[in-house]
Amino acid sequence: MPKYIIERTVPGAGRLGPQELQEIARTSNAVVDGLDSPYTWHQSFAAGDKIYCVHTAVSADVVREHARCGGFPADSVTEIGSEFGPWSA
Structure with missing residues (x-):
């Protein structure tokens, strides 16, 4: 399955606290559980003002x-073409 990067504009995202992030995670997990399609977060x-x-x-x-079911913005959804990192050198 393809892997995607999603960019979401959420003012103050970088300053969200643990409880706020936990609620976002709970909502996302619940939506994933309800989808009729394989899905992995x-x-x-x-x-800053973004969540990636x-x-x-x-x-x-x-x-x-x-995103729609969770009430999350999805400003861009881009399929990842390749992955690399220090292990790639």
Whole structure:
């Protein structure tokens, strides 16, 4: 399945506290459990006024459905072409 990076504009995202992040996670997990399609949320990063998420799904449309059902913005949904890191050197 393709892996996607989702960019979400959330004012003050980088300053969200543990309880707020926990609630977002609970909502996301509940939506994932209710989807009629395979879906994996890998991780998210809150920085500045953005949240960047990495998810695996059968299509970008399913990623957008997850966002809609969870009440999350999805400003951009981009399929990851390749992954690399220090282990790639």
